[in-house]
Amino acid sequence: MFKEMGPACIKVADLGCSSGPNTFETxxxxxxxxxxxxxxxxxxxxxxxxxxxxxxxxxxxxxxKSAPDFIERLKKGKGDMVQERCFIGVSGxxxxxxxxxxxxxxxxxxxxxxxxxxxxxxLDNNKGNxxxxxxxxxxxxxxxxxxxxxxxxNFLILRTEEIIPQARMVLTFMARKNADPSKEDxxxxxxxxxxxxxxxxxxxxxxxxxxx
Numbered sequence: 304m305f306k307e308m309g310p311a312c313i314k315v316a317d318l319g320c321s322s323g324p325n326t327f328e329t330x331x332x333x334x335x336x337x338x339x340x341x342x343x344x345x346x347x348x349x350x351x352x353x354x355x356x357x358x359x360x361x362x363x364x365x366x367x368k369s370a371p372d373f374i375e376r377l378k379k380g381k382g383d384m385v386q387e388r389c390f391i392g393v394s395g396x397x398x399x400x401x402x403x404x405x406x407x408x409x410x411x412x413x414x415x416x417x418x419x420x421x422x423x424x425x426l427d428n429n430k431g432n433x434x435x436x437x438x439x440x441x442x443x444x445x446x447x448x449x450x451x452x453x454x455x456x457n458f459l460i461l462r463t464e465e466i467i468p469q470a471r472m473v474l475t476f477m478a479r480k481n482a483d484p485s486k487e488d489x490x491x492x493x494x495x496x497x498x499x500x501x502x503x504x505x506x507x508x509x510x511x512x513x514x515x
Contacts, residue, residue: 309346313337313408316354316465318397319415322362326355327373329411329473334377356393356401363392396420398457402465410462413475416455423450431499434491435484444484 315333320326330353341348355366370390393401397412398420423446429439435447462472479487 310349310408312350312352314352314354314406315409316356316393316402316407316411318356318401318410318412320355320357320361320366322357322365325413326366326369329413331373331377333409333411350389352389352391354391354393354402354407356395356397358396359394361394363394366390366392397461398454400461400464404464405467407462407466408470410466410470410472411474412472414477416458416474417451417477419447419450420454421450423447431495432492433495433498435487436492436495437485437487438492439485441485448484 313333315330317326317329330351334351338348340346355363357363367390395401397415423443425442425446429436429443432439432443435444466472481487
């Protein structure tokens, strides 16, 4: 992509960037790849505009405090080819439009797209469980699958508007090994059992009122 277009500035978006030590890992890999191409083809190293996206309650202060150290590490490894990068925090849900039309060259999202935008409808008969479980009826698995398909389709439609022609996306998901979801151990059954045991230990009179 880079060799074909040769842009002066590459815009990279990391959706669901979080604020941990891995926040800059993908950006580092992208820069490493472009650096290798430029060195091999004797091309001018482009500028980078790095768009870090997450929900409003993400700790963006922590992200930007660690940016100078990241840039210094790049300079030590890449030399004079690496100049100051432009890091921009984009607060909001990637289930909505985030960027101007046809502006992004590369989009990454790691282990964020499995989170649903809302609790699926039709879970009334999934009593005793906090998620899908081996004891869940078939309609529960179908409800979660339908909600994921709806969310992911919307995500792809939105990104199609934002990326340029020949752009690239790398999306990393959590997945299961079995095609049949009822045979998978999700681990949430232990959580549900623990919560039910905890509730059973709480004295509850007929006059107890629980508030949401």
